[in-house]
Amino acid sequence: MTRFIDLSHAIEHGMTTYKGVAAPHICDYWTREQSRANYADGSAFQMGRIDMVSNTGTYLDAPFHRFEEGDDLSMLDLDRLASLPAIVVRRPFEAVGLATDAADLDGIDVADRAVLVHTGWDRHWRTPAYYEDHPFLTAAAAQMLVARGARLVGIDSHNIDDTRPGTGRPVHRELLGAGVLICEHMTNLAMLPDAGFAFTAVPPKIVGMGTFPVRAFAQVNLT
Numbered sequence: 001m002t003r004f005i006d007l008s009h010a011i012e013h014g015m016t017t018y019k020g021v022a023a024p025h026i027c028d029y030w031t032r033e034q035s036r037a038n039y040a041d042g043s044a045f046q047m048g049r050i051d052m053v054s055n056t057g058t059y060l061d062a063p064f065h066r067f068e069e070g071d072d073l074s075m076l077d078l079d080r081l082a083s084l085p086a087i088v089v090r091r092p093f094e095a096v097g098l099a100t101d102a103a104d105l106d107g108i109d110v111a112d113r114a115v116l117v118h119t120g121w122d123r124h125w126r127t128p129a130y131y132e133d134h135p136f137l138t139a140a141a142a143q144m145l146v147a148r149g150a151r152l153v154g155i156d157s158h159n160i161d162d163t164r165p166g167t168g169r170p171v172h173r174e175l176l177g178a179g180v181l182i183c184e185h186m187t188n189l190a191m192l193p194d195a196g197f198a199f200t201a202v203p204p205k206i207v208g209m210g211t212f213p214v215r216a217f218a219q220v221n222l223t
Contacts, residue, residue: 002220002222003221004218006188008215021055024053026049058186058201061182061184063176063177063210065211067176070176073211074207082200082202085112085199089108099135104141110145111150115152116199117157118192119157122189125185136155136163137155146174152181153182153183154183154184181201
């Protein structure tokens with residue numbers, strides 16, 4: 001038997017993922033009432049419309065997000081996105097602080113795996129606390145993950161990099177520069193086992209875009 005665990009936040013009209021970035025606008029493009037006149041049998045359909053920036057909700061970063069010559073979403077083969085062997089690294093922010101450094105990953109086998117960093121920060125989703133002083137990885141941690149062969153790195157936080165004033169984006173540079181994908185704003189990582197499950201986060205196949213929301217989920221075998 002298999003259990004599927006949803007690791008994505010729902011996208012709602014007007015919600016904020018990043019302060020200062022436009023919220024999604026979700027509406028009807030074609031209402032059921034409008035459609036009925038087009039069908040002899042009175043059939044009705046809804047066709048929706050959404051206007052949003054690509055960094056909305058739970059999303060995947062491809063190399064193009066950081067590097068102009070990097071792979072965009074359309075260039076990502078499905079074996080980089082679907083049914084990846086995965087592990088969870090437990091880094092509860094109340095106990096260990098905000099930073100996950102290379103030493104915190106020492107001894108963990110990340111080769112050919114999706115590495116999901118569980119901080120518990122998702123409890124602050126859609127509250128003012130979510131955007132400030134959030135958990136992150138250090139550049140040294142990113143370098144170790146690249147050197148040891150991680151395929152994807154996810155986090156249940158506002159950003160995988162430290163976003164406090166005066167900081168850069170070294171984790172995005174190290175991971176995406178090496179072709180390691182990033183999944184940010186995850187949730188429900190507490191529901192996962194430490195290992196022995198598969199992870200999927202597939203965005204639409206869009207040319208010229210490096211970031212887009214995903215329905216990220218884990219597949220856990222119960223037998």
